[in-house]
Amino acid sequence: MDIYILSSEAISCQDTFDKNELFVSEPELPSGRFQKSLSPDFKQYIDARLIRRMSGVLRMGVATAASCLRRAGLEKPDSIIVGTGLGCMDDTVKFLNLMFENMEQMLNPTPFIQSTHNTIAGQIALMMGCKGHNLTYSQKSLSFAAGLLDAMMVLRDGEAQNILVGGIDELHDSVNELMELSGCVNPKDTTFYSEGAAFFLLSTERGASSSRLLDIKIFHKVSDEAALKNELSSFLEGNNLSLEDIDLLVSGENGSSAYDGYYDLLKDELRESSVVRYKHLTGEHQSATAFGLFLAARMIESQRAEAFTLLRQGRNKDIGKVLLFNYSKNADFSFILLQKV
Numbered sequence: 001m002d003i004y005i006l007s008s009e010a011i012s013c014q015d016t017f018d019k020n021e022l023f024v025s026e027p028e029l030p031s032g033r034f035q036k037s038l039s040p041d042f043k044q045y046i047d048a049r050l051i052r053r054m055s056g057v058l059r060m061g062v063a064t065a066a067s068c069l070r071r072a073g074l075e076k077p078d079s080i081i082v083g084t085g086l087g088c089m090d091d092t093v094k095f096l097n098l099m100f101e102n103m104e105q106m107l108n109p110t111p112f113i114q115s116t117h118n119t120i121a122g123q124i125a126l127m128m129g130c131k132g133h134n135l136t137y138s139q140k141s142l143s144f145a146a147g148l149l150d151a152m153m154v155l156r157d158g159e160a161q162n163i164l165v166g167g168i169d170e171l172h173d174s175v176n177e178l179m180e181l182s183g184c185v186n187p188k189d190t191t192f193y194s195e196g197a198a199f200f201l202l203s204t205e206r207g208a209s210s211s212r213l214l215d216i217k218i219f220h221k222v223s224d225e226a227a228l229k230n231e232l233s234s235f236l237e238g239n240n241l242s243l244e245d246i247d248l249l250v251s252g253e254n255g256s257s258a259y260d261g262y263y264d265l266l267k268d269e270l271r272e273s274s275v276v277r278y279k280h281l282t283g284e285h286q287s288a289t290a291f292g293l294f295l296a297a298r299m300i301e302s303q304r305a306e307a308f309t310l311l312r313q314g315r316n317k318d319i320g321k322v323l324l325f326n327y328s329k330n331a332d333f334s335f336i337l338l339q340k341v
Helices: 056-072 089-101 109-113 119-128 140-156 173-181 225-238 261-269 288-302
Strands: 004-011 079-083 134-137 162-169 196-203 211-219 248-251 274-277 310-312 321-328 331-340
Touching (some): 004 056, 056 089, 056 162, 056 196, 089 109, 140 162, 140 331, 162 288
């Protein structure tokens, strides 16, 4: 059964929200190790009386989901699936601080209720009146890919016709400090960390879609470069494709020299393909793969790879088949395959 991307939307540290073009102008490269997302006018998507009670990640999630559905002309989906690595960090920290300050007594339940990972998907469902399949995946950097895989399975099983799928994570000062203390931030690398949300409406009906989601594969580790080559070959062969069939590789490289090796390997294997990147513009976070898919879907729609994302121009300038590749710290690998309709 064919699965189409009817619409997509994203909030990031660049001006990407509610834009018909991927980038209206050439974006500025962010400075600093941590970069917050640009906040749109949330009042266009959320009742003003509710906004003040929502944390930043809930505002991002609800607004991005609402705009995605609005683009497709759909009031509510049959199902909602969200992938998030860290969940609602702001409310989690608030609740833990309250526990400490109040010596675990007389606690306000609101921060606890809003601190769980599935709060985002639940809040979206409540505001849209969606009572169907509602799941949240939290598998670190595979969170979004796992949710996307579940959505494909549900659609192919005929349990739903339209599914809203998203990936979302937020920054928090406490997490930033812990990352620096634990050595996760290497001052020699160009990696910067950010936050954001990207949502997609998947459907078994083509509608006005310009891209089709062909397949996804996730795996935990590979022993060496030969093993990764085998994973790639077997993934493409399972879809009756060869290396030469891939027009565009969307690379998840983030500027960390310690982990460039496998990205370089994929670029060498797909030597005829164009290569783009995105994390130098929108940063790294545990749901960053969702923005990679947003980029791929919009590039298929426009049939253009922006110069400031392009690492290499391939043999074919037409963007027909697109492969997204992402991994984190030699683990949690994912392949996502798209095709122009």
